[in-house]
Amino acid sequence: MFKKILIANRVEIALRIARTCREMGIAIVAVYSDLDAKMPFVYFADEARPLNGKTSLETYLVSEKLIEIAKETGAEAIHPGYGFLAENAAFARKVEQAGLKFIGPPAESIELMGNKTAARKLMIKAGVPVVPGTESAIKSTLEARQTADSIGYPVLVKASAGGGGKGMRLVEKSADLKSAVEAAQREAGSAFGDSAVYIEKYVEEPRHIEFQVLADNHGHTIHLGERECSIQRRHQKIIEESPSSLLDDDLRGKMGEAAVLAAKSCGYRNAGTVEFLVDKNRKFYFLEMNTRLQVEHPVTELVTGLDLVREQLLIAAGEEMTLSKNINCFWGHAVECRIYAEDPDNNFAPSPGKITHLCPPYGNGVREDSGVTAGNEISLYYDPMISKLITWDSDRSKAIDKMLRALREYEIQGIRTIIPFLLKVLNHKNFRSGKFTTDFIKENPQLFEGQSQKENIAALAAVIYYLRKKQKKKLVGDEQKNSAWKSIQRKIYLDK
């Protein structure tokens, strides 16, 4: 096993990785930007080196600096965490070329999975289902009709250069196809200067379900079951859980098998995640593979009993991983909430500032993977996620109840967080019953309305507080009067 590694990341994930290293007796080298000097991941480490700069571009994204510090400090490997350089094939290659180990997959796997078209072709070849559709721009109405007929309605007509829903049309039946294609082409042409459109199957009532995979250098590639990540806002996951309320043993087996196939097809090693969309008919389609440790990995850890960072270190060091068989059944249920420093009363605008008080929840079944402490400044320069709160219990309903309890216990002052919003999602009847899609938040605008549960108590507390402050002011006034009176008396006495 490694004696010392460098963690090329910050706050929450840097601390998460460092904790496992400490447990395994591996020395930790932290690197930090100017703004992060006071963050817990820096003082937790055995050695800490400044990256001298503020923005990510000046610091956590400069591969040369990171590799140089690793060599200077005698670190044998670099853990990239997630984000920043975690899925940068060039960085993985440079690390290996410098004679260090990259704690992640081979550069070739990152490259293959990083290219959408290449990954799609690879999956078709490997027999992993992908969303059916044309691979290139359609050339004629006839071609469009043939494609749509073969994949089945409804279909989506999408701009090749697209984004943001522009040049996109949902087509329910064959009769509407021609005009939809023409409209999409016009829109794409004026929005992107490129009128090329393609057709793909519209995934109805989609759920985002992903599989955790592990592969070592001893011939084992396994999956550890799924994570349900359908609760998303602006394409960002906010609540994840394992297992998914949608899957049964049969579907889990099939999807797990496909995930292992996907990993094998790109020569994968280390921890990775294969993301799927599952439609209303329980058909699943490969979405993409994330070639790194995921933010939401703790839910898998809680229901499997594995430490995924430990597995990553074992694999990177060339050792055998702990298990050699797939995990298809779980120990209880785990839920994770991402705590973002955003203001739910102000359209989720970032809420930067200094944390003046922080006391996370404790108690049975609660895990907090945080990266900040009271006194830390949340800056606008980096991701607004400050912490992940994870709860475990014997079944889904109890795990959600536990999360509600824990979120209400979370004490934080100085910045605002999305906790009130999370509470509303967790209390929603469709979330509780497990019946939701990736459009859950979009379809429920009432989730954004202000809370009023304890409004009467808040009003009363405010009034008591207000009266007390007023009373205090009066008292201070009286004291001053008294002391002035006393001093006059004293003066008279002394003058006598």
Next chain:
Amino acid sequence: MKVFASIREQNHEFEITENAHSARIFKNGHEFNHELIHIGNNRYSLRVDGKSYLVQISGNNSHLEILIDGEYYPVQVEDERMRALRELMSKSKSASGEIGIAAPIPGLITKINVAEGDTVAAGDSLLVLEAMKMENDIKVHENGVVKKIAVQAGTPVEKDQLLLVISAE
């Protein structure tokens, strides 16, 4: 005395009877049996009619940020006098982009903090109006320029008398 607490446009009205040592608080005829104990770090243990809460309170005297059970409550607290002042201030706005600022109560102008032509930002103090031995800071609520000052320091004013005109940005 009446005290109002408004939370996201919801108005809560309380009736207060104060003596030298304590305040009795009523709402719709119900008297609250209450106790608020400061624990530290803006955290308070609140007991109301036998029920117990942890309340975090921050902010200044009239604009409070309250956190109970993971939920935020931005609260504006004011008594009758303050509310009357504020309502008058907002009434005296005219539609032309010029805002006339009138005296909310009769009193004496003790200090003028701005000059004609000055640029002012929302929240700036324009002048001080002394009434009932209390100094009231008359503040501007919009960014703008001081177009006219209609009073002089040291002069008494009547209620609703025009004090200044601000042309808003």
